[in-house]
Amino acid sequence: KAAGKGTWRVFSDDMEIRIQERARLQADLRAALKARDGLFVFYQPIIDAGSKTITSREALVRWHHPQRGWISPAEFVPIAEQSGLIDQLGEFVLNTACNDAAGWEDGARVAVNVSAAQLGKGTIAPAVLEALSRSGLSPGRLEIEVTETAMLDDENGGIGDLRRIRDMGVRVALDDFGTGYSSLTHLRAFPFDKIKIDGSFVRDAVERPESAAVVRAIADLGKRLGVTTVAEGVETEAHLNRVLEEGCSEVQGYFYGRPAPSDRDAATVMELNRA
Ligand code: C2E
Ligand code: CA
Ligand code: CA
Ligand code: CA
Secondary structure, three states, X not given: OHHHHHHHHHHHHHHHHHHHHHHHHHHHHHHHHHHOOOEEEEXXXXXXXXXXXEEEEEEEEEEEEOOOEEEOHHHXXXXXXXXXXXHHHHHHHHHHHHHHHHOOOXXXXXXXXXXXXXXXXXXXXXXXXHHXXXXXXXXXXXXXXXXXXXXXXXXXXXXXXXXXXXXXXXXXXXXXXXXXXXXXXXXXXXOOOEEEEOHHHHXXXXXXXXXXXXXXXXXXXXXXXXXXXXXOOOOOHXXXXXXXXHOOOEEEOOOOOOOEEXXXXXXXXXXXXXX
C-alpha cells in the first residue's frame, strides 16, 4: 500500500510539472510572437520525379527558446492550437513564407501548413489574401497543406474556408494521407490538388510489400483523379527508387534536402546553433 501511495504521488507531481511546463511554454511562445524573436521559417525542397527539379518548398516553423534551445513544432504547435496562439503563429508563417517565396529566383511554389484550429472561423481566407497582396506573390505559387484531422467533419465550416482559398487560385494539399480513419472520404469532400503520402508508408515500402502496395494504390488514385502525389520522408536512394517505381509524381525528404533557414536567417541560425 505504501508503494502504491508513493507511485500516485510521483505520478501526480509529474503531471503537475508537465502542466506548469506547458503553461510556461505558452507564455514564452506568446512573448516570442509579440517580440518577433526566436521564431523562424525553414524550407524543405519538394522534387519533381521526372525532371528532378524543385517544384516547391514546404515552410516549416522553428522556435529557438531562450533557455531550452530548439523546440520541435510537434511540441509547440499543439500548445499554440490549444491556447489560441495558432492564428498569430499561422499568420507569421504565412507572411514570412509568401515574402520569402516572392524573392525566389527559381519561381518554385511555397507550401504552408494550416492547422485544423485555423479553419472554420472565416479568418484564414482573408489572411491568405493579405499575405499574397502584401508580398506580391501570385496565388498560383502558394499551396496550403491541411491534415486529415482538419477535415474530420465539416460541422465547423472548414471546407468553406478551403474553398474560398482554392477559388483564389491557391492550391490545397491533403497532408499525411493514409494515417487517418477515412482518408478516401476526404477526397470526396473537397477537390484537393495534391496528396501527400505519409512518410511512414514511404520508408516502410522498401521492406514491406504491403506498404509498397499502399503507396502504389495512392499514386494510381492520384493519376485517376488528376492529382499530384508526393512521397514524404524519402531518406535514402532505396526509398527514392521504390516510390518512383510505385509511380509517385513528387518526392520530399532528407535524401534531397533537410529543412533549412532562408538566406536572411542563415547567419542568425548558425549563431544560435553555436551558442
Ligand atoms: P508535416 O507537415 O508532416 O511535415 C513534415 C515533417 O517531416 C517535418 O517535421 C519535416 O522536417 C520532417 N521530414 C522531412 N523529411 C523527412 C525525412 O526524410 N525523414 C523524416 N524522418 N522526417 C522528415 P517538422 O518540421 O518537425 O514538423 C513536424 C510537424 O509539425 C509537421 O508535420 C506539421 O504537422 C507541424 N508543423 C510544422 N510547421 C508548421 C506550421 O508552420 N504550421 C502548422 N500548423 N504546423 C506545422
Ligand atoms: Ca505538411
Ligand atoms: Ca506530412
Ligand atoms: Ca505529420
